[in-house]
Amino acid sequence: MGTGATRTDVVVVGAGPTGLALGIDLARRGVDALVVERGERLAPGSRGKGFQPRTMEVFEDLGVLDAVLAAGGTYPAAVVWRDGRKLGEHRMFDPVEEGEPHSRFTAPWMVPQWRTTRILYARLTELGGRVAFGREAAGVDQDADGVTVRFAAGAPVRARYAVAADGGRSALRRALGIGMTGETVDPDPVLVADVRVEGLSREFWHLFPPPEDARAPEGPEGAGGRAGSRRGFLAICPLAGTDDFQLVAQFPGADNLDPSLEGIRAVVGERTHLAPESVTEVGWSSDFRPRAALADRFRSGRVLLAGDAAHVHSPAGGQGLNTSVQDAYNLGWKLAAVLTGAAPEALLDTYEEERRPVAAHILALSTAIHRDQARRGAATRQLGLGYWESSLAVETRDAPGAVRAGDRVPDVQVDGVRLHASLAGPRWTLLAVGTRAPRTPEGVRVLSCPPVEPFGTGLYLIRPDGYVGWTGTGPEGLDAYAARVGAGVGR
Structure with a gap:
């Protein structure tokens, strides 16, 4: 390693939503972390544009909810x-059903990705975090003491841990030799662009199916469906909070797509009732072939994979970006606990243990939605996801109630206050429901309340990421579990 290497505790490669969310979580815990980005600025474009209710809860805890x-x-x-005729309206998301987990959020919220990254970047810098632009990762070396990330230009970065959040073509994942197993979800290439359009109402998401199918398919963000209904589909969606629309178009059998203003005008003129000149501007465009792939491992020594570097989704159902942000939320507290010495390094193994099965489940879901085999609804809201099979989910009660170890904590009202508001901040919390709270490790917050549904009674040690880690009817085993996971660490 050169003598000019930058040193930090954690180097996060990639300043997309995943890397920035992780940077925020580490910064608020006082961890010295550096986010590096190959581009000279934050990426433009709407790309992923929808946040599910569970991600909105994460954003609330990270301090960016109001801005989002x-x-x-x-x-x-x-x-x-x-x-040129309206054939009817189509609801893209199923309503909340009785029995779904308690949350103040009930439906997806639309924010163009370029705005999301700006919000996260502002929060990161507010907390004292750093992003180094123009740093393209070229390789990685590691030893018993740390990891060194090398770049196409400039000095390397030496850290105790590195996180690859650099997308589906991750340079770090490839350098580590970690493969991705997956499939092509749809052979037809897709063009996505941020455009200005005249003559379309911003009150609707406009779907223009091919001539042989006038139904409203599920597809990639409304552009797809069964194999026989994908020919020449076009969708134009108003991007909330902007004057732009997101245009999504499929091109069966095409090899080269034309993302220029003239090319997009031609598509609109051919597939809609609008004149080509109704498209007045193209602000950003990209193309891709929908695929689903899962990294064979999420960890190699001191390097961990997160976001698209670990799992690549079809955009159908708006799952990829949400799963990625939640990767960061799972990993942040674990890195902090290990870096401070509060928990053994083995705690980091639980990141892959918990997040890889979730990613596999969501990949199957988004693929099924793309192929019109499943609908958007409770599953896509992600409130029901949990870590029940994790080694960190310890249930000591003989008769567990409705809320058990591994569950996301429901956001119920406790003495007139939302529980998630009381849990805010990067700390562990012992919730004593209808029972006396025992002595807890220093730094563990204690909340006591009378019996409340769906908890019933008992002790619940709640992780910093809002999941139940340990439960019991008494304190037996609480201290041992807290020591194992670093509970009580103030950062």
Whole structure:
């Protein structure tokens, strides 16, 4: 390693939503972390544009919820067009059903990804975090004491741990030789662009199916469906909080797509009732082939994979970006606990143990939605995801109630206050429901309340990421569990 190497505790490669969210979580815990980004600035474009209720809860805890709410809006109803006629409206998301987990958020919230990254970047810098732009990762070396990330230009960065959050073509994952197992979800290439369009109402998500199918398919963010209904599909969705629309178009059998203004005008003129000149501007465009892939491992020594570097989704159902942010939320507290010496390094093994099965489950779900084999609803809201099979889920009660170890903590009202508001901040919390709270390790917050549904009674040690870690009817085993996971660490 050169003598000019930058030193830090954690180097996060990639300043997309995953890397920035992780940077925020580490910064608020006092961890010295550096986010590096190959681009000279934050990435433009809408890309992923929807946040599920569980991710909104994460954003609340990370301190960016108000900004996210101000920057976006609800999803509009979809309207299907044929030959300039409206064929009817189509609801893209199933309503909340009775029995779904308690949350103040009940539906997806739309924010163009370029706005999301700006919000996260502002929060990171507010907390004293750093992003180094123009740093393209070229390789990684590691030893017993740390990891060194090398770059195409400039000095390397030496850290105790590195996190690859550098997307589906992750340079770090490839350097480590970690493979990805997956499949092509749809052979047809897709063009996505942020455009200005005249003559379309911003009250609706406009769907233009191919001539042989006038239904409203599930597809990639409204552009897809069964194999026989994907020919030439086009969707134009108003991007909340902006004057732009997101255009999504499929091109069966095409090898080269034309992302220029003239190319997009031609598509709009051919597939809609609008004149080509109704598209007045193209602000950003990209193309891709929908695929689903899962990294064979999420950890190699001192390097961990997160976000698209670990799992690549079809955009159908808005699952990839949400799963990625939640990777960061799972990993942040564990890195902090290990770096401070409060927990053994083995704690980091639980990141892959917990997040890889979740990613595999969500990949199957988003693929099924793309192929019109499943609908958007309770599963896509991600409130029901948990870590029940994790080694960190310790249930000591003989008769567990409705809330058990591994569950996401429901956001119920306790003495007139939302429980999630009381749990806010990077700390462990012991919730004593209808029972006396025992002595707890220093730094563990204690909340006591009378019996409340769906908890019933008992002791619940709640992780910093809002999941139940340990439960019991008495304190037996609490101290041993707390020592194992670093509970009580103030950062």
